[in-house]
Structures are given as structure tokens and as C-alpha cells.
Amino acid sequence: MARLNFLEETRFEKLPVRVYKNEDIASKKVAQKIADLIRSKTKAGEKTVLGLATGATPVQVYEELIRMHKEENLSFESVITFNLDEYYPMQPDASQSYVRFMDENLFNHIDIRRENIHIPDGTLEKEDITDYCLNYEKKITEAGGLDLQLLGIGRTGHIGFNEPGSAPNSGTRLVTLDDLTRRDASRDFGGKENVPTKAITMGIGTIFKAHEIILMAWSKKKAPIIKKAVEGEISGEVPATYLQLTDNVEFVLDRAAASELTRFDTPWLVKDCKWTDEQIKKAIIWLSNKIQKPILKLTDEDYNSHGMAELATEKGPAYNINIKVFNQLQHSITGWPGGKPDADDSQRPERAIPATKRSLIFSPHPDDDVISMGGTFIRLVEQGHDVHVAYQTSGNTAVWDTDVLRYVEFAIDFDKSLGKNTSELEETYEEMRTFLEKKQPNQVDIEKIQQVKAFIRKSEAIAGARYAGLEDKNIHFMALPFYEKGKYVKNPDTEKDVELTMELLQQIKPHQVFAAGDFADPHGTHIICFEILKEAMQRLQKTEEWTKDCWLWMYRGAWQEFPTHEIEMAVPLSPNEVKRKRHAIFQHQSQKDSPVFPGDDEREFWVRAEERNRETAVDYHNLGLANYEAMEAFVRWKFDGKKKK
Known part of the structure; x- marks a missing residue:
């Protein structure tokens, strides 16, 4: 009976799907499957041939395999690997190369023989690529074929670098990358213009020949394309749908990536x-x-x-x-985001008491506050609350190099006008200019340039907060260390960040905290900042009495919006308030017109914010509620780990 119920529940799904609570659990399950395969074939005296993927998706799988090698004696001596793809052209020692990725994330930490590692060569002459690709296929065949192929999935639906338009019988070849794929890779390369336009990839036909295929996907960001791949019609426009044609595939997902599948999104259509x-x-x-x-x-x-x-x-x-x-x-819906004084608050999203609240807005980047909740920010100040804003990171990676020279040139000219000696500043300027002329894509800036970029973001943040009505004493710059360390080390420790956050919370003792819940942020900064805040709050709850009366509200806007059914507080904005919010965003001049990291949304941040706020208002109106100009939306976080009250 349970089997019949499951078949009914998954009837929209055209291939096998296994869903785990989170990426950690799913990655360990996949790693265990690989380990079992290796041990079984080694015991039988056979080689194990693995097809491997790169990118963020398989990283935890590789970490678990490394752990099993070091702690459980899992040996890779009899393993042969073939990687899916490589950018072209690409030097193997470049920071973006898949050769380097595989070495750093797996090969350098296990006992695999170097001669058993195969990764497409990004240094070939163009005229040699066709023969090379045929030989790559031949090597896979001679090894006995792929026992197991790991796959991720791009937002175009590509597997490997088989972009829309790829044929189901395609072999290893040189391909042209989709614009969306290049935009997604832009941060690794210091801008889309530096991302190669081509790549060498195994073909879909090559992948099909694997004895077993596991496609993995994590995060809400992958949910739309997963729905198309699993429930959509087979189409060259979504290459991953071709996997519906094979019986030896399984999709392994976390709950977020599976969230738009029918059985999770609209379960009433498939089950009781x-x-x-x-x-x-x-x-x-x-x-x-x-x-x-x-x-x-x-x-x-x-x-x-x-x-x-x-x-x-x-x-x-x-x-x-x-x-x-x-x-x-x-x-x-409330026009009183800090609570309405002397009102019955039993049906309102915020408490009436205390009438004047201490409100603390955490902003991961120096402009998230006004982009995502600028209208609410202004309203809280105007309604007499003691509002503070805390900028968690410097945001200095998101400033154009040309702005640095422009600001330093201004400083030199200003000092000269005051009759000051500018020789030291001019020397610094020349050092910066020399560095920037030779700077490689995605190269970390020298410290002085990082400082100038941070000063630019800081001055803009102050201007934006002042425009919202805040006094300077209520503006806090945290400069959390993880953000700077992350430019040099992978997964930096955040203990110091938690301690700094606890200190600020203890200083202000807020009744309300607002934090970014916009986890689609491609930088990853939002989710890290939120986890730091959550950890700080949870520690303080064990000893600090004031935390019992502190509510945490999550906002979005820069990268996505909450679905209407999740919204717990919707703050309506008048046409004039929309205009004021826009002007607050305009204070961030370095992010206007063409930000360094726009993500896959080409609109300016102020345009995104306005249109998302307007869409939220339209959604409410279409459901039969009042017709507002715009709305900012919030969801309350409860510290049992759940959203909602």
C-alpha cells in the first residue's frame, strides 16, 4: 500500500528522485555509494571507473570521500577518473581551472595514481581538439566504460557543458557556453567578460553510456530547472530532460532543490x-x-x-x-512595522508594546538595508523608534577599480587646494595604478586598494542611512572578518564574527532585529551573515533576559521575494515613499548603473526593488485586497529553527 501511495505521489516525475533533508546528508549518501562501489570492485580485483563533476555541487561529496580515505582506509589506487569538462582555453594552474579544482578538492588528498586521472585539456591548439576528443572517448571505452557518472545541473539545464541545443547522441567536443552559464561563473572570473566563451565537454551520448548516473542538486536556486528536468517534456532546450530516456539515472536532491516538484509544491494534486x-x-x-x-x-x-x-x-x-x-x-498588512501604539495587537504582525522600540537592521552588504527594506527603514525612523543599522561587511569587492583611482585623484587635488604635501598620497596612487594595470581577473586587491573600496562603500552607506533619517551614532560598521579572510582561505572560521555580533546585540538590546533572508545572493554573503546572527542570538538567549522579547524579521528584495503565502508582515508604500526609497538607494553611487556583480538579473538594484515591491502589492490586490502602490514583505524567524510564529 505504501508503495502504491508513493507511486501516486510521484506520478508527475519521469525519472527516479531521492530527496534528503539537506545537502550534508545527501552528499554523505552519495559518497557512501561511491565508496561501496570502489570496495566491491577492488575486492573483485577490478578497476572502478568514475565520471566526476566540478562546481559547488559535488564539493561535500569529495570532502566525505577524503574523510573515508583518511579515517576508514578507503583506497583509490584502483580508481580511474574521467572529468566531465574544462573551460577552453584554460591553463591547468589557473585558479578557475577544473584541473586545479579537482586537485584542491579531491586528488591531492587521496592515494589515486596521477596516470589514472583524466581531465579535458584546455591548452590544446584548436586544430587538435577533434582528435583529442575522439581519443578521450576511446580511453573511456578502453577502461571498460564509466561505472558511475556524477552530474550537477546548470540553470540552463546543462549537464556537463551540454548547453541547450545539444543532441542526445553527442560525444566529447568543443562547445559554446550559454550566456546564463557565463553569468553564473562571472564571480569566479572577476566579471563575465573574463569567462571563456567555450569549453570541452563529454557529450550527452557519452554520459548515457555510464552504468549508473547520479545527478545532484542543492538549494532553492536549482528548484525551477529541477522541475523542468524531472517533470517536463523531453526537449533540447533543457538537455537534462534527455536523462528521462535512460533507466540507470537517479536524481539526488536536498529539500530546497526539490521544493518545486509537484509532490512538495502542490501536494494536494497528488495525495491526501x-x-x-x-x-x-x-x-x-x-x-x-x-x-x-x-x-x-x-x-x-x-x-x-x-x-x-x-x-x-x-x-x-x-x-x-x-x-x-x-x-x-x-x-x-500594516503601516506600523514597529507596532501600532495603543492598538489591539492580537491580529497585527508586530506588538504594540513597547510603543517605542529599539530596532536593529542588519545589512550584509552596505546597501541591502535600503534596497530591501528602505521604505520600512524610513517609516520606523519617522514613527519614533530608536533605529540602528549595522553593516556587516565592507562590501569592498563590489567596487570598480576605476572608482579607486578617481577617489584618490580627488583626495590628491583636495589636499593640494589646502596647501598640503601630497607626495606620500601620490606615491600610493602610483602604486595602486601600477597594480591595477597588471591585475589579473579575480586577483585579490592589495590592501590599500581594498581600504579605498571599503571607504567608498562606507561613505555611501552613511549617506543612505542619513537620508533615511538616522543619526550618525546609530550607524554601525562591523567589518566582519570572515568577509576579508574569505578572499584568501576557503570556509573561514566565523567565531570572531559571532562574538562581534553578540557585542553589538548586547550593546543595543533590540526589541526588533531585521536581517537579510535573501539566500539566493550569488556571493553567499547573505546566508553566512544570517548564520552568524542566528548563532549569536541563540547563545545570548541562554543568559540574556532581553532576548525573550526580541523578534527577528527576515527581509528580501535584492535577489528575490518571499512567496505570498509565506509573508507575515507586508508594509505598504505610497508613491511618495517608493520615490524616497529610490533616492536612498541612489546614495550608493558605486552600485548604480552597472554594479560589479549584478548576478543574472541585468536590472539595476533600485529597479529590481521597485518592481518586486510593486509585484507583491499586485499579488495582494489580485487576491482581493487593497490596491497599494508597493509593499515590502517580511517573515518572522523563530529560534526553534523555523520561520513563522
Whole structure:
């Protein structure tokens, strides 16, 4: 019976999918499968032939294999490896090369024989590539074929570097990279313009020949393309859909990457649901959007026609359910993000008491505060709350090199106008200019340049906070060490960052904390900053009484927005408030027009913020609520590890 229920639940999925709670667990399961394969074949006196992938996805798998080698005597002496791909052209010692990646993340830490390692050669002459690729295929065949092929998936749906348009029978070859693939790689190369336009990759036909294929994907960022690959029609526009044609594949996902699959996103379409308040709210909003009817106009017939008959029967009639969800949404709307004094707060997202709150806004980069919650920031100040803002990192990596020279030139000219000796400053300027003229893509700046870039971001942050109405004494620059250390070491220790965060929290003792919950940030800075804050708060909760009355609100905006069903506080903005928020963002001139790291969204940050805020307001209006110009959205984090109250 359980088997039948599972088959019904997964009926939209066209290939096997295994979902784990998180990336850590999933990676260990995959590593264990590889280890079991190696041990089994070694015991039989056979070689193990592995197809390996690069990028962030398999890193923890490789870490676990290294651990098993060192602690459990897992030997790789009888293992032969073939990597999927390599950029072209690419020197093997370049920081972005897959040769270097594999050495640093696996090969240098295990007992594999160097002659058994095969990675496409990015140094070939173009006329030699065709013969090289044929020989690569021949070597795989001579080794007995791939026993197991590891895959990641790009947001274009590519596997290896088989971009949209690749043929299902394609072999190893030189390919042209999709623009989105290059944008995703831009941070590693110091800008998209430095990312190679081509790569050598195993073909889809080559991958198909593997005895077993495991495609791994982690994070919400991969959820849309996973849904297409697993539930979509087979198409050359999404090369990963070709995996539906083989019987020897399994997708291994964390919950975030699987979140848009039907059984997780709209489970009422495939199984009987446990109708919690949260599930009901999500389902009603989904139904309202799907048939484009306001919530209060939904009928029992609408429920029955869209897989929700069980809900109508169990919790209905429909109109009662509609009223409940409508009221939940209506109660999330407030013009008083710090709580409305002398008001009944039983149906409001924030408490009325204390009437004047200490509010602390944490901003990972120096502009996240005004981009993501600039309207709420201004309103909190105007409503008389004791507002503080803490800029967690310097943000100095996101400043153009030309701005550094421009600002130092200004300083030299200004000092000269005051009759000061500028020889030392001019000497520093020449040192900077010489470095920048020879600077390689993604090369870490010398300390003086890093300092100037940090000063630029700091001056802009002060201007933005002042524009929001903040006094200088309430502006805090934390300069968390992890951000600077991360330029030189992998996964820097964050203990000092936690301690600095605890000190600031103890100093202010806030009633409200606002933090970035925008974990789609391609820098990874947002999630690290949030984890540091969470750890600091959890430690303080053991000893500090004030923490019991401190609420943590997450904001988004720079990179994504909360789904409507998750929003717990929606702060409406008038046309004038939207304009004021825009001007606060404009104070960050180094990020305007063309930021250094725009991600895959080419719009300026102020445009993204305005359009996302407007879309949130439109979403509420389409559900039948008031028609506001824009809305900033928030979700409350509870320290049992869950969002929601």
C-alpha cells in the first residue's frame, strides 16, 4: 500500500528522485555509494571507473570521500577518473581551472595514481581538439566504460557543458557556453567578460553510456530547472530532460532543490494532505492565482475541479475557508512595522508594546538595508523608534577599480587646494595604478586598494542611512572578518564574527532585529551573515533576559521575494515613499548603473526593488485586497529553527 501511495505521489516525475533533508546528508549518501562501489570492485580485483563533476555541487561529496580515505582506509589506487569538462582555453594552474579544482578538492588528498586521472585539456591548439576528443572517448571505452557518472545541473539545464541545443547522441567536443552559464561563473572570473566563451565537454551520448548516473542538486536556486528536468517534456532546450530516456539515472536532491516538484509544491494534486493552516493558506492562494479569481469569490466547484475537494469536505464550506485565509492576509498588512501604539495587537504582525522600540537592521552588504527594506527603514525612523543599522561587511569587492583611482585623484587635488604635501598620497596612487594595470581577473586587491573600496562603500552607506533619517551614532560598521579572510582561505572560521555580533546585540538590546533572508545572493554573503546572527542570538538567549522579547524579521528584495503565502508582515508604500526609497538607494553611487556583480538579473538594484515591491502589492490586490502602490514583505524567524510564529 505504501508503495502504491508513493507511486501516486510521484506520478508527475519521469525519472527516479531521492530527496534528503539537506545537502550534508545527501552528499554523505552519495559518497557512501561511491565508496561501496570502489570496495566491491577492488575486492573483485577490478578497476572502478568514475565520471566526476566540478562546481559547488559535488564539493561535500569529495570532502566525505577524503574523510573515508583518511579515517576508514578507503583506497583509490584502483580508481580511474574521467572529468566531465574544462573551460577552453584554460591553463591547468589557473585558479578557475577544473584541473586545479579537482586537485584542491579531491586528488591531492587521496592515494589515486596521477596516470589514472583524466581531465579535458584546455591548452590544446584548436586544430587538435577533434582528435583529442575522439581519443578521450576511446580511453573511456578502453577502461571498460564509466561505472558511475556524477552530474550537477546548470540553470540552463546543462549537464556537463551540454548547453541547450545539444543532441542526445553527442560525444566529447568543443562547445559554446550559454550566456546564463557565463553569468553564473562571472564571480569566479572577476566579471563575465573574463569567462571563456567555450569549453570541452563529454557529450550527452557519452554520459548515457555510464552504468549508473547520479545527478545532484542543492538549494532553492536549482528548484525551477529541477522541475523542468524531472517533470517536463523531453526537449533540447533543457538537455537534462534527455536523462528521462535512460533507466540507470537517479536524481539526488536536498529539500530546497526539490521544493518545486509537484509532490512538495502542490501536494494536494497528488495525495491526501494533512491540512495545516499553512498548507491551507498556500493552497487557497495557489487556486486564486491559477483561476484568476479573488479569494472571496472561490467556490466549492473551484475546489473540486482543482484537486482540493478533500479540503472543501474536511474544512469547508469553501466560503468559510476563503474568509479565514483572506483575514490572515489582511492582518499581515500594516503601516506600523514597529507596532501600532495603543492598538489591539492580537491580529497585527508586530506588538504594540513597547510603543517605542529599539530596532536593529542588519545589512550584509552596505546597501541591502535600503534596497530591501528602505521604505520600512524610513517609516520606523519617522514613527519614533530608536533605529540602528549595522553593516556587516565592507562590501569592498563590489567596487570598480576605476572608482579607486578617481577617489584618490580627488583626495590628491583636495589636499593640494589646502596647501598640503601630497607626495606620500601620490606615491600610493602610483602604486595602486601600477597594480591595477597588471591585475589579473579575480586577483585579490592589495590592501590599500581594498581600504579605498571599503571607504567608498562606507561613505555611501552613511549617506543612505542619513537620508533615511538616522543619526550618525546609530550607524554601525562591523567589518566582519570572515568577509576579508574569505578572499584568501576557503570556509573561514566565523567565531570572531559571532562574538562581534553578540557585542553589538548586547550593546543595543533590540526589541526588533531585521536581517537579510535573501539566500539566493550569488556571493553567499547573505546566508553566512544570517548564520552568524542566528548563532549569536541563540547563545545570548541562554543568559540574556532581553532576548525573550526580541523578534527577528527576515527581509528580501535584492535577489528575490518571499512567496505570498509565506509573508507575515507586508508594509505598504505610497508613491511618495517608493520615490524616497529610490533616492536612498541612489546614495550608493558605486552600485548604480552597472554594479560589479549584478548576478543574472541585468536590472539595476533600485529597479529590481521597485518592481518586486510593486509585484507583491499586485499579488495582494489580485487576491482581493487593497490596491497599494508597493509593499515590502517580511517573515518572522523563530529560534526553534523555523520561520513563522
